[in-house]
Amino acid sequence: MSTELIDLPLANILNEIEKLDTDSLLLVADGKVWEKYGKYFDLKIIQKNKKIHLWKTPEGEKTKEFTEYFSCAEFFLEKGIHRQSYLVAIGGGATSDFAGFVAATLLRGIKWSIIPTTLLSMVDAAIGGKVALNAKSGKNLIGAYHSPEKVWFDYNVLNSLSSTEIRSGKGEILKYCFLDKNIYETVLSSNGDLSLIIPRCAAFKLALTNEDFKEVGKRKILNFGHTFGHAIERVYNIPHGEAVMWGMALIFKLFGENNLLGVLQKLKIVLDWPEQDPPWLHKTFPTRDIMAYLVKDKKMIDNQSIDLVFIKEVGTCEIKKIKLSKIEDLLIEQESELKKFRL
Amino acid sequence: MSTELIDLPLANILNEIEKLDTDSLLLVADGKVWEKYGKYFDLKIIQKNKKIHLWKTPEGEKTKEFTEYFSCAEFFLEKGIHRQSYLVAIGGGATSDFAGFVAATLLRGIKWSIIPTTLLSMVDAAIGGKVALNAKSGKNLIGAYHSPEKVWFDYNVLNSLSSTEIRSGKGEILKYCFLDKNIYETVLSSNGDLSLIIPRCAAFKLALTNEDFKEVGKRKILNFGHTFGHAIERVYNIPHGEAVMWGMALIFKLFGENNLLGVLQKLKIVLDWPEQDPPWLHKTFPTRDIMAYLVKDKKMIDNQSIDLVFIKEVGTCEIKKIKLSKIEDLLIEQESELKKFRL
Secondary structure: OOOEEEEOOHHHHHHHHHHOOOOEEEEEEEHHHHHHHHHHOOHHHHOOOOEEEEEEEOOHHHHHOHHHHHHHHHHHHHOOOOOOOEEEEEEOHHHHHHHHHHHHHEOOOOEEEEEEOOHHHHHHHOOOOEEEEEEOOEEEEEEEEOOOOEEEEOHHHHHHOOHHHHHHHHHHHHHHHHHOHHHHHHHHOOOOOHHHHHHHHHHHHHHHHHHOOOOOOHHHHHHOOHHHHHHHHHHHOOOHHHHHHHHHHHHHHHOOOHHHHHHHHHHHHHOOOOOOOOOOOOOOOOHHHHHHHHHHOOOEOOOOEEEEEEEEEOOEEEEEEEEHHHHHHHHHHHHHHHHOOOO | OOOEEEEOOHHHHHHHHHHOOOOEEEEEEEHHHHHHHHHHOOHHHHOOOOEEEEEEEOOHHHHHOHHHHHHHHHHHHHOOOOOOOEEEEEEOHHHHHHHHHHHHHEOOOOEEEEEEOOHHHHHHHOOOOEEEEEEOOEEEEEEEEOOOOEEEEOHHHHHHOOHHHHHHHHHHHHHHHHHOHHHHHHHHOOOOOHHHHHHHHHHHHHHHHHHOOOOOOHHHHHHOOHHHHHHHHHHHOOOHHHHHHHHHHHHHHHOOOHHHHHHHHHHHHHOOOOOOOOOOOOOOOOHHHHHHHHHHOOOEOOOOEEEEEEEEEOOEEEEEEEEHHHHHHHHHHOHHHHHHOOO
16 A cells, blocks of 8 residues: 655644544654744544544653553553544654554554654655664664555745754655655755755655565665764764765765765755764764674674665666675774865 | 464464474463463473463453553563464454464564463454454554464363353354355254354354455455454444354345345354344444444454455355445434334
């Protein structure tokens, strides 16, 4: 079952909810987001036709902890839900990852839809049905594949995001530019207008994930920049998309792809992303942390090697099996140079 | 992907494990079962080709608690598993339900196989890919669909089961007799030889679940006897299959199916099941508990009705949508008679 991508001003959300074929609605909302947009969900009106139960999540990745998951699942079950109960998530990627895992596992799976409220979730987390919790050993290590029925987009919500949140989403947009030539060209001619770029990215990811839902083949290219990115995100505690940007830059630099580094620089300018020092400049270079992360990484294909995504040219990529020992050698060899490049 | 049902003396399990295409084996074993059969898993031999991590579960339904799930998932993740890691479960239905949910959600799903060690799990829980945890509100309310690759059967393990455990399995076998005429005839001519009956039941359930994996249609007939059975199991704390037997008897009695009650009685004799008082004889009749259970039941189709499985004649059944209020009326109306029938 594929997902419908729908442009919708939040002011019209009640009409959409009215149309859902259920008498039992489970709302999972990021607490902060609910303060801002809860007003559009007039519970009194919805309650005329449906029972509603609202669960508010804490901010960010804290949502995706085991204990939060249990509490939420027990809360909904306690209310007496049934198989036609329908879950609607509103929030960023952490909220939709979490809510999707709840929807995937409640009564062995109920239907759900998402209203993404961050740039990052509009172009990435809300699309493709990968849902997850975090474990102590790493992010997203517990999860399922469970596609939402609909993703509703209201670009106006972008106006209230911080520049850090916007930049995090742009990190994923940069990634898509390398995977798809159309997106690359759209971004170059967009003047940075995100409402032109978002639908392209969401549709690209959706098509790819429809083709390879369980990530046994082509879908893996979406991990471009993420293998190092995840390690960088954890070590330096920087936003996801920003870590992905550095993850891509590090791959280019490590394997001598100077052309592609140039392309990355050009795209960053179009997207109004200032030149920055790398997060490790005045800190330890993350060789050890990257290696420790790789060993536990889900994309590892056996205990010695890992699948890494490489870009041949804009729009063309390939997945190569690389020995962990080779990556470690390269990181150590080039450490002093990698350490100080600006982008 | 369908499941292979394989007859295998446990003494030969090492050969089978050797053949699994993985270098990382996660064993989930019922602690008591492991004391008895752990000797067949010579970890030193396995370790020549694979890393092994062993997680022992507590006995029975306690295994299926949230906290146990977390601890087990974190334990395996901590060890550094990967997508080709392979889980093998050995134990009864609680162990395989639990282990299957772990396999379904670790890294969004890894492959797994089962060695069922109770009669109940051989004919039911190990087949069909429904895996689950228990919530405070009820059994199996959190779960997934994740088929095992193989189920290995060693009928010798039945010899060490208690008569209560055997009876619990026979409750499910009785159920299959009403759903399938071949099984009915096999049982009648079996002289109670379980090694003749088990493969029929397992193959019947497997075929049905292959046809309707996510229980949107035909698979629902497997719930025959379970809707009331689950409530009876909880209230009187009796074994699952025994509760299912009383669940079927109650449906027959409630809807005046005296013929089928006679068939049930005849089958019980063949299977060497002694005549018993109902569990509620010197206790409260469970009308209130059944109703409370039905309201929370997963098979409820909306807030007023429930899908109930009825037997028209041996081998032919139908699912009817029944109003909860009607069931309550019938239970109250016939309470004094239902209360005292022996079977």
